[in-house]
Amino acid sequence: MKVLFIIVLIVVLGVVIFIFADRKEVGDLTAPQITPTATPTPVQGAMEKVRKQGELKDVSGGQGSGMAQTLFENGKFTHSVITLIPDPPSGKFYEGWLVKKEGGKVVNFFSTGKMTKEGGAYILKFEDTKDYPEHNFVVITLEEVDDKKPEKHILDGDLSVVNQ
Numbered sequence: 001m002k003v004l005f006i007i008v009l010i011v012v013l014g015v016v017i018f019i020f021a022d023r024k025e026v027g028d029l030t031a032p033q034i035t036p037t038a039t040p041t042p043v044q045g046a047m048e049k050v051r052k053q054g055e056l057k058d059v060s061g062g063q064g065s066g067m068a069q070t071l072f073e074n075g076k077f078t079h080s081v082i083t084l085i086p087d088p089p090s091g092k093f094y095e096g097w098l099v100k101k102e103g104g105k106v107v108n109f110f111s112t113g114k115m116t117k118e119g120g121a122y123i124l125k126f127e128d129t130k131d132y133p134e135h136n137f138v139v140i141t142l143e144e145v146d147d148k149k150p151e152k153h154i155l156d157g158d159l160s161v162v163n164q
Contacts, residue, residue, distance in 0.1 A: 049073045050131075052159035056083060056138060060154045066122075068138040070098075070159060072131040079112050079126040083140060083155060087117070092144050094154065096124040099137035108135070111148045115140070136160070 049071065056066035066083030081096050088094055094115040100108040112126035140155040 050133065051162045052136065053162055054138065054157045054159040056081070056140060056155040056157040058085075058154065059156055060142075060152065062086070062154070064155055066140065066155055066157075068157065068159060069162075070132070070135075072133070075129055077128045077131050079124075079132075081112075081115070081124040081138065081140065083115070083122045084120070085122055085140070085154060088142055092142055093146075094122055095141050095143045095150070096126065097139040097141065097150055098126075098132055098135040099139055100132075100134045101137055109139070109150070110135075111150075114143075114146075 050073075051069065051071045053067065053069035056064075056068055058064040062085070064083060064085035066081060066085070068079070068081045070077065070079045072078075079096070079098060083094075085094065096112040096115060097109050098112055099106055113124055115122040115124045117123075136159045138155075138157055138159060139150065139153055141150045142152040142154050144151060
């Protein structure tokens, strides 16, 4: 059973990487193809493509995993997540969070919404006109109350800039 789960996980993560790397339109969990550009400076930054991505690892003692990315382009911020986690218990749901840390300590975070199930994966897509360049950490929680307060951490991981 564990071998089957690992094989399915590898296949799904391969598909996710393929989707993230080769799409030119932002859609459900897709990202534009990034062409090499200069590192954004304060003068250029607002119009440059800034893409970050990272692997999400299980921190709850389970075997869940996932991928997350953010993209800021032409004044639009998009945060996408795809995970392989079991269905939540009845009455509970998964929620995503973007986190800003300084010196390893959480200084700011906000909810990016409830995750939805598509096929065998739980996904999330959050969009805003504001950029969140210092929010480089993603958390997926298991929630019982929709109060925008994080409950049980299931997955988390760092986001880092992808070659521009």
